[in-house]
Structures are given as C-alpha cells and as structure tokens.
Amino acid sequence: MFESLSNKFAGAFSALRNKGRLKSGDLSDIANEIKLALLDSDVAISVAEAFVKQIEDRSLAVLDDVNKSTNPSQAIFNIVNEELTAILGGSARRIRLAKNPPTVILLTGLQGAGKTSLAGKLAKWLKDQGNTPILIASDLQRPNAVTQLQVVGESVGVPVFAPEPGNGVGDPIRVAKDGIKFAKDKLHNIVIVDTAGRLGIDQELMQQARDIRDAVNPDEVLYVVDAMVGQDAVRTAQAFLDGVGFDAVVLTKLDGDARGGAALSITQITGKPIMFAATGEKVSDFDLFYPDRLASRILGLGDIQTLAETAKSAMDAETTAKFEKKFIEGADFTLDDFLSQLEAMKKMGSMTKLLGMIPGANSGAIKKQLEQFDDNELIKTQSIVQSMTPIERNDPKVLNGSRRARIAKGSGRAVSDVNSLVDRFQAAQKMMRQMRTGKGGMQMPPGMQMPPGMAAPAISKPVQPPKKKSRSGNPAKRALES
Amino acid sequence: MGLFSRLIAKVKGESGSQISASDWQELERALIESDLGVKGVSEIIELAKKERGEDIESSLTSALSSWLSTNSRQLASNSDRLTTVMVVGVNGTGKTTSTAKLASLLNNDGAKVVLAAADTFRAAATEQLQTWGARLNLEVVAGPQNGDPASVAFNGAAAAKESNASYLIVDTAGRLHTKSDLMDELGKVRRVIEKLTPVDEVLLVVDATTGQNGINQAKIFAESVSVTGLILTKLDGSAKGGIALAIERETKIPIKFIGTGEGAGDFAAFDATTYLQGLFQA
Structure with missing residues (x-):
C-alpha cells in the first residue's frame, strides 16, 4: 500500500534536501505537495488539510532550530513522521480482555469489507495465543454467510455457534444472545x-446492530474497513460510530496497492485506533496494527521491525542453533542447509511482500525489480535442490555434466537453471568461508544482495551471462574457477 | 442536504463567471469528496469555468460528461449462439x-x-x-x-x-x-x-x-x-x-x-x- 504516498514524500523531500536554509515559503510549498499526495491516497480532504496545517505550524514554530540543525530537511521529515504516527493512533493498543470471561468481540462494517474472513483470522490469532475462542454466526442476511463462517471456523480449528441457517431466516439478535450463553457454558474465554x-445510512439495520450490541454487551466493537475505500470512509465510519459505536478499527486487504489513506482519515475523525491489519488471502495473514511502523512505511523508511519478527517466527530455534553451530565449527554450508533456509523463507510468506519492507524498497528502481520478482523462483530453486542426491547436496563439486542433466530432468528445469543455482550457491559458500576467516569482511559478491538463490532474474542478470560463457565442462576446473 | 447540494442551490442560476473564487474552491472540495480524483477535479473545474452553460450545474454536468466513455453500454447478445x-x-x-x-x-x-x-x-x-x-x-x-x-x-x-x-x-x-x-x-x-x-x-x-x-x-x-x-x-x-x-x-x-x-x-x-x-x- 502507501507506495505512492512514500514516493511523493520522497520526491518532495529530495527537493527540500537540496536547499540549505529553509524559508517559510519552502514550507508552504512542501505542505501543498504533501496535501496533494494525501488526497491522491484517499485521505479525506478535511483530514489532509488539517494535517498539513499542523505540519506547517509546527515547522514554522521551530524553523530557527531547524535551520541551526545540521540537516534541516531531516528535521522537517521527523516532524512529518511524528505527526503521521500520531494520527495513525500513537501507539498500538491490545485487545481488552474482560475481567469475567468470556471477552466478547463484535464485528461490524459495510458489506464486503471482509468481516467473515477476518473473523476466522482473528479467531486463529487468538487461539494461537492460547485462548479458546468461539465464533457466532449472526450474519443471517447474506446467502450462505453462515456456511462460510462454518468453513472458515473449521479451517482454523475454532468452533462455530450457528443455530440458524441464515439466508434471511432467523433472528441475529437471538443467535448472538444464545451464543454468549453457549460460550459461557462451554467455558470459551473469547467470543x-x-x-x-x-x-451507514440504513437506519433499520443500524438499529439491528445496536440491538445485537446491547444483547451481547461487547468488550470490544471492531469496525472492519477495506483499505481500498475512498473519500466515503469518513462518512461511513462516522455513521457506524454514531449508529453502533466502535472501539477500534481493523483494516483489511492491506496487501493490495491501495494507498490506504482511509486509515489516516478514520483514526483522525473518529479518534479510534487501528488495532489489527489483514494482509492476505491466508488465515495467517493477520497481525496487530503498528502505527509507527506504518508511518515509517509511508515515509519510505521501510518496516524493518515487521521483517525481523517475520524472519524470527519462520526460523525455528532449533534450525537457527544448528546453523550457528556449523558456522562456529567451521563446517561448510551445504545445499541441505540452503534448502532448509528456503523452506523457512517460504514460511515467511510472499517474498515480494517481505522485500517491500526493506528501507528504500519503495523507491523507483528497486520497486520495479520487486514488481518483477517472481515468488515461483523459490519453488523452482527448491525443486532443483530436492532433485539432488545427499552426496550432491553435501558436496556440489561432484556435479558433473550428466548429474546436472539428471537433476534438470528430475526437477523439470533447464540445465542452465541448475548451473546458475550451483554457481550462485558456490559463491555464497565462498562468502561464508571468507566471513568466518575474517577475510573479505561482510562484502557481498555482486548479484548476491539477496540470500543465495533468491536473486530475482532482473537483479542477477548483469553478472550471469559472462560467467556462463567462461564455464568449463570439467567439474574440477569449474570448482577452481568459482 | 449535503454540502454539494447546498452549494449548487446557492450558486444555481449563476453562470461560471459570476461565481466567486471561494465558491469554486468549495465545489472543487465537494467533487474531490466524490472520489473523482484530485487531478481530474481541477481539470473539471477549469472546464466548467469555460463552459457557457445556463448555470453552474449544467456547466459541471457537461464537463463531467466529457469523461464518459463513448463505447456501447449495451450488454452483448447473440441470437445464434451462447x-x-x-x-x-x-x-x-x-x-x-x-x-x-x-x-x-x-x-x-x-x-x-x-x-x-x-x-x-x-x-x-x-x-x-x-x-x-x-x-x-x-x-x-x-x-x-x-x-x-x-x-x-x-x-x-x-x-x-x-x-x-x-x-x-x-x-x-x-x-x-x-x-x-x-x-x-x-x-x-x-x-x-x-x-x-x-x-x-x-x-x-x-x-x-x-x-x-x-x-x-x-x-x-x-x-x-x-x-x-x-x-x-x-x-x-x-x-x-x-x-x-x-x-x-x-x-x-x-x-x-x-x-x-x-x-x-x-x-x-x-x-x-x-x-x-x-x-x-x-
């Protein structure tokens, strides 16, 4: 999301960076740039105006200090970052658990915002933290919403209370009420x-939402909103706030390229924090919302925290320990280790998404390469390694022409794919050895900025062709070459 | 009545040249709120200013109409096949x-x-x-x-x-x-x-x-x-x-x-x- 906004900010700030001392005129120029960028990103017009006013006022007030600082544009940049974080909710808030369980969470929102999918993701997330959630199917309106919730519940291993078939049959208020009682009896701690x-403008259904709320007396009412929503975000959020009231916001479909200005508008207008964000098709594509991280992302600072956390959760402690031990003992990094790294990476989710979190990743050239990055590359590489025998994986030097041909056939790839993987692997291996001996420092070989085998074709291309041409047919010679 | 309708009512009967700058600005804001896009809206406003329509509403309507596609809106139908x-x-x-x-x-x-x-x-x-x-x-x-x-x-x-x-x-x-x-x-x-x-x-x-x-x-x-x-x-x-x-x-x-x-x-x-x-x- 937000790429374009960060691009625009980047553009506006690079213009600013070229100036030494800032004058108040420079500030209003940049304020205008920011306003246009925000509007283009679907931030409500009133919010965008208030935001840039704030930036301008604050910057003006400290202009003397700013100009005394070594980097005036950086100082302004920090102000924008702070204000952005402040609007996005200041700091992430956790879900409030009831003193006397069960904790009741009520989901509301427009049609198609993603409530039912979210219900499943939220249930799984809570369950993974040791809770015993239960889902209640109170959408009796949309055809087969009940069935959908049942399927979703089953896939995440969370029970679903669904006494009514839905499709217009049954009373959602009664279902909600009975559900709470059922949850209490079965000792579920979260509903x-x-x-x-x-x-927002449907008075009758808003009344029904109020009735459901009053029947279940929720600890948290969550307003679910699509990140792609436009200027209407403010109107509808206000209507829900007035109609049912809500405690926090959940942003869905954040994995698209919507700039998500709605997030800014809604938190600003309603004063409610964004608590969760849904970022993909899989039930695990869901996390707490971190305003400070998103603000950094908007400004093109990258989202290193999320990246680090994702990496940590994908690599289990055992594998990490194994790698460390090998590294210290001086054993060679083998294709088997490489394979387990690839698997860990796959667990981390889409590479494109991950790489997008790297600082500067949203700027022009890198962004283009990211767009060209093919997540299938991982699977391709994996299939090649899997087609090797244990001996080959431990010592790629034995890979002669006929072995390579067999591997290519077995993995359904071209021999050139096998060759390029082996080349890149050997380069990585060499680098590891150098790192261990302290020679060569942390310098990555060209084309290896990403983990071995992970370089996107577009990135590795410049170094690949000359290498291939000089390749020797003799495996021993080849080993010497690399 | 929304902001837009209030504005339209206020300036109704006036042609582009009679409308004050601040009213134009209000119209621009209102159009942006309809998700027409910030760049597009400023073009629409420029167009509407030039239009010699009877009143502002017709000027804006005709400016916006220029965005409409000229392709057929009819759903395809074949008499001889699916x-x-x-x-x-x-x-x-x-x-x-x-x-x-x-x-x-x-x-x-x-x-x-x-x-x-x-x-x-x-x-x-x-x-x-x-x-x-x-x-x-x-x-x-x-x-x-x-x-x-x-x-x-x-x-x-x-x-x-x-x-x-x-x-x-x-x-x-x-x-x-x-x-x-x-x-x-x-x-x-x-x-x-x-x-x-x-x-x-x-x-x-x-x-x-x-x-x-x-x-x-x-x-x-x-x-x-x-x-x-x-x-x-x-x-x-x-x-x-x-x-x-x-x-x-x-x-x-x-x-x-x-x-x-x-x-x-x-x-x-x-x-x-x-x-x-x-x-x-x-």
Missing part, C-alpha cells in the same frame, strides 16, 4: 460475533 | 450478488441463463451462488471447494451449450489485482472457456466506496482479461461512486450496470444522467 454487512 | 459473461473484481465488491442479479435481469427478459460458480476459493461462495440459483430457479454449475476454477467454467460452458441457454454467467473468485498469479489464473479461466465458446463480456465489479485505487484495479484487470464493462455496486450507500467515472475516463471502459441493494431486483442498466446527478448529491 467473536460476526454480523451482516450494512450501510 | 453469450458468455465473466464477472471479475477484487474481494468483497459484490461479484456473486451481481452475478445473481444480472441473471435475474436477463431471466426476466425471457432469456435462459446458466450460472457457473467458478469462485472455488472463498469459503461457501459456491453455496452462495447455489442459493441464488434456487431462488431464481436457474441451473448452477459447480465444482469442489478449492478445485480448478477453469474447469468449473468449462463445465458451465458445456452445460450452457448443451441446454441451449442464451447466457452463461461465470462468477469468479475475488482477487487483488496486485497478485500476478491470481490474475494469471483469471486469464486461464477465460482461455479455457474459449476452447468451447467465445467470451463476449468481462464485467469488472467496482464497489462505489472504492477510492483512487479503483483506477489501478481497472487497468490491471483490463490487461489480464480485457474488461468490456463495469458494474458499479453499493450505490445505495452514502458513496456516489465517482471513481467509476474516473475509471471510464482513464480506460474508456463503460459502466454497464449499477447495483443498489441486496435484493434480486436491485440492479439496473447504467443511466448517465441519474448517475451524474447523484454525484452532486454527495
């Missing part, structure tokens, strides 16, 4: 109530 | 509901319609379409959950041909346009249907609440499956769907239908006059 999508 | 319609879009815009409502509209005109539930991804999407099929008394061709959507579409085409239906409407899974593998899958669905029968229409479903991202959605869907028309849904809410006009201008893909509710009858052919008036009521 998630899924409700039908409704329009 | 007409195939694919319904595509991002998640949660109302594809399944629109599929059913379009079927109902065609069915009411006396056409025989077969539905294919090629959304095999979202839980219970097939059942949702089947429920609609039962309500409307239409044949629904379905496959297993997580099965190959192209094969469901293919079977749908075969069944529709077999039963001499006039229309086959293929509901597809919602997908974000940024997921290239899913967009490829959509291309495959189309190619596989075309082994049996040509695809005459690909309708992109756009939610009226969508912001500027809608333009990217339309562009990328158009690249993958050659979109022939838009269905603008959820127009019964507070959003007026200005993004659809911005999409028309940007891609020349015409809005063909509008959705205005969850009932089978809450669906109609697009009417430009009503739509443009609606934009002013925001």
Whole structure:
C-alpha cells in the first residue's frame, strides 16, 4: 500500500534536501505537495488539510532550530513522521480482555469489507495465543454467510455457534444472545460475533446492530474497513460510530496497492485506533496494527521491525542453533542447509511482500525489480535442490555434466537453471568461508544482495551471462574457477 | 442536504463567471469528496469555468460528461449462439450478488441463463451462488471447494451449450489485482472457456466506496482479461461512486450496470444522467 504516498514524500523531500536554509515559503510549498499526495491516497480532504496545517505550524514554530540543525530537511521529515504516527493512533493498543470471561468481540462494517474472513483470522490469532475462542454466526442476511463462517471456523480449528441457517431466516439478535450463553457454558474465554454487512445510512439495520450490541454487551466493537475505500470512509465510519459505536478499527486487504489513506482519515475523525491489519488471502495473514511502523512505511523508511519478527517466527530455534553451530565449527554450508533456509523463507510468506519492507524498497528502481520478482523462483530453486542426491547436496563439486542433466530432468528445469543455482550457491559458500576467516569482511559478491538463490532474474542478470560463457565442462576446473 | 447540494442551490442560476473564487474552491472540495480524483477535479473545474452553460450545474454536468466513455453500454447478445459473461473484481465488491442479479435481469427478459460458480476459493461462495440459483430457479454449475476454477467454467460452458441457454454467467473468485498469479489464473479461466465458446463480456465489479485505487484495479484487470464493462455496486450507500467515472475516463471502459441493494431486483442498466446527478448529491 502507501507506495505512492512514500514516493511523493520522497520526491518532495529530495527537493527540500537540496536547499540549505529553509524559508517559510519552502514550507508552504512542501505542505501543498504533501496535501496533494494525501488526497491522491484517499485521505479525506478535511483530514489532509488539517494535517498539513499542523505540519506547517509546527515547522514554522521551530524553523530557527531547524535551520541551526545540521540537516534541516531531516528535521522537517521527523516532524512529518511524528505527526503521521500520531494520527495513525500513537501507539498500538491490545485487545481488552474482560475481567469475567468470556471477552466478547463484535464485528461490524459495510458489506464486503471482509468481516467473515477476518473473523476466522482473528479467531486463529487468538487461539494461537492460547485462548479458546468461539465464533457466532449472526450474519443471517447474506446467502450462505453462515456456511462460510462454518468453513472458515473449521479451517482454523475454532468452533462455530450457528443455530440458524441464515439466508434471511432467523433472528441475529437471538443467535448472538444464545451464543454468549453457549460460550459461557462451554467455558470459551473469547467470543467473536460476526454480523451482516450494512450501510451507514440504513437506519433499520443500524438499529439491528445496536440491538445485537446491547444483547451481547461487547468488550470490544471492531469496525472492519477495506483499505481500498475512498473519500466515503469518513462518512461511513462516522455513521457506524454514531449508529453502533466502535472501539477500534481493523483494516483489511492491506496487501493490495491501495494507498490506504482511509486509515489516516478514520483514526483522525473518529479518534479510534487501528488495532489489527489483514494482509492476505491466508488465515495467517493477520497481525496487530503498528502505527509507527506504518508511518515509517509511508515515509519510505521501510518496516524493518515487521521483517525481523517475520524472519524470527519462520526460523525455528532449533534450525537457527544448528546453523550457528556449523558456522562456529567451521563446517561448510551445504545445499541441505540452503534448502532448509528456503523452506523457512517460504514460511515467511510472499517474498515480494517481505522485500517491500526493506528501507528504500519503495523507491523507483528497486520497486520495479520487486514488481518483477517472481515468488515461483523459490519453488523452482527448491525443486532443483530436492532433485539432488545427499552426496550432491553435501558436496556440489561432484556435479558433473550428466548429474546436472539428471537433476534438470528430475526437477523439470533447464540445465542452465541448475548451473546458475550451483554457481550462485558456490559463491555464497565462498562468502561464508571468507566471513568466518575474517577475510573479505561482510562484502557481498555482486548479484548476491539477496540470500543465495533468491536473486530475482532482473537483479542477477548483469553478472550471469559472462560467467556462463567462461564455464568449463570439467567439474574440477569449474570448482577452481568459482 | 449535503454540502454539494447546498452549494449548487446557492450558486444555481449563476453562470461560471459570476461565481466567486471561494465558491469554486468549495465545489472543487465537494467533487474531490466524490472520489473523482484530485487531478481530474481541477481539470473539471477549469472546464466548467469555460463552459457557457445556463448555470453552474449544467456547466459541471457537461464537463463531467466529457469523461464518459463513448463505447456501447449495451450488454452483448447473440441470437445464434451462447453469450458468455465473466464477472471479475477484487474481494468483497459484490461479484456473486451481481452475478445473481444480472441473471435475474436477463431471466426476466425471457432469456435462459446458466450460472457457473467458478469462485472455488472463498469459503461457501459456491453455496452462495447455489442459493441464488434456487431462488431464481436457474441451473448452477459447480465444482469442489478449492478445485480448478477453469474447469468449473468449462463445465458451465458445456452445460450452457448443451441446454441451449442464451447466457452463461461465470462468477469468479475475488482477487487483488496486485497478485500476478491470481490474475494469471483469471486469464486461464477465460482461455479455457474459449476452447468451447467465445467470451463476449468481462464485467469488472467496482464497489462505489472504492477510492483512487479503483483506477489501478481497472487497468490491471483490463490487461489480464480485457474488461468490456463495469458494474458499479453499493450505490445505495452514502458513496456516489465517482471513481467509476474516473475509471471510464482513464480506460474508456463503460459502466454497464449499477447495483443498489441486496435484493434480486436491485440492479439496473447504467443511466448517465441519474448517475451524474447523484454525484452532486454527495
């Protein structure tokens, strides 16, 4: 999301960076740039105006200090970052658990915002933290919403209370009420109530939402909103706030390229924090929302925290320990180790998404390469390694022409794919040895900025062709070459 | 009465030259709030200023009309063979509901319609379409959950041909346009249907609440499956769907239908006059 906004900010700030001392005129120029960028990103016009006013006022007030600092544009940049974080909610808030369980969470929102999918993701997330959630199917309006929740519940291993078939049959208020009682009896500590999508201006359905709320007395009412929503975000959020009230916001479909200005608008207008973000098709594509991280992302500072956390959760402690031990003992990094790294990477989710979190990744050239990055590259590489025998994996030097041909056939790839993987692997191996002996420092060989085998074709291309041409047919010679 | 209607009422009867700068600014803000896009709106305002219309409303209307696509808004129909319609879009815009409502509209005109539930991804999407099929008394061709959507579409085409239906409407899974593998899958669905029968229409479903991202959605869907028309849904809410006009201008893909509710009858052919008036009521 937000790429374009960060691009625009980047553009505006590079213009600013070229100036030494800033004058108040420079500030209003940049304020205008920021306003246009925000509007283009679907930030509500009133919010965008208030935001840039704030930036301008604050910057003006400290202009003397700013100009005394070694880097005036950086000082302004920090102000923008701080204000952005402040609007996005200041700091992430955790879900409030009830003193006397069950904790009741009520989901509300427009049609198609993603409430039912979210219900499943939230249930899984809570369950993974040791809770015993239950889902209540109170969307009796949309055809087969109940069935959808049941399927979703089953896939995440969370029970679903669904006494009514839905499709217009049954009373959602009664279902919600009975569900709470059922959850209490079965000692579930968290109840998630899924409700039908409704329009902000539909008085009758808003009344129904209030009735459901009063029947279940929720600890948290979550307003679910699509990150792609435009200027209407403010109107509808206000209608839901007035109609049912809500405690926090959940942003869905954040994995698209929507700039998500709605996030800014809604938190600013309603004063409610964004608590969770849904970022993909899989039930695990869900996390707490971190305003400071998103603000950094908007400004093109990258989202290193999320990246580090994702990496940590994908690599289990055992594998990490094994790698460390090997490294210290001086054993060679083998293709088997490489394979387990690849698997860990796959667990981390889409590479494109991950690489997008790297600082500067949203700037022009890198972004283009990211767009060209093919997640299938991982699977391709994996299939090649899997087609090797244990001996070959331990010592790639034995890979002669006929072995390579067999591997290519076995993995359904071209021999050139096998060759380029082996080349890149050997380069990585060499680098590891150098790192261990302290020679060569942390310098990465060209084309190896990404983990071995992970370089996108577009990135590795410049170094590949000359290498291939000089390749010797003799495996021993080849080993010497690399 | 919204800001816009108040403004329009205030400056009604005045032509462009009589309107104050601050009123123009207010109009600009109001148009931006309709999701027409900030750059487009300043162009519209410039255009409207030049228009010598009777009053400001007609000047703005004619400026906005210049964005409308000149392509036909008529749904394709073949008298001699099956007409195939694919319904595509991002998640949660109302594809399944629109599929059913379009079927109902065609069915009411006396056409025989077969539905294919090629959304095999979202839980219970097939059942949702089947429920609609039962309500409307239409044949629904379905496959297993997580099965190959192209094969469901293919079977749908075969069944529709077999039963001499006039229309086959293929509901597809919602997908974000940024997921290239899913967009490829959509291309495959189309190619596989075309082994049996040509695809005459690909309708992109756009939610009226969508912001500027809608333009990217339309562009990328158009690249993958050659979109022939838009269905603008959820127009019964507070959003007026200005993004659809911005999409028309940007891609020349015409809005063909509008959705205005969850009932089978809450669906109609697009009417430009009503739509443009609606934009002013925001």
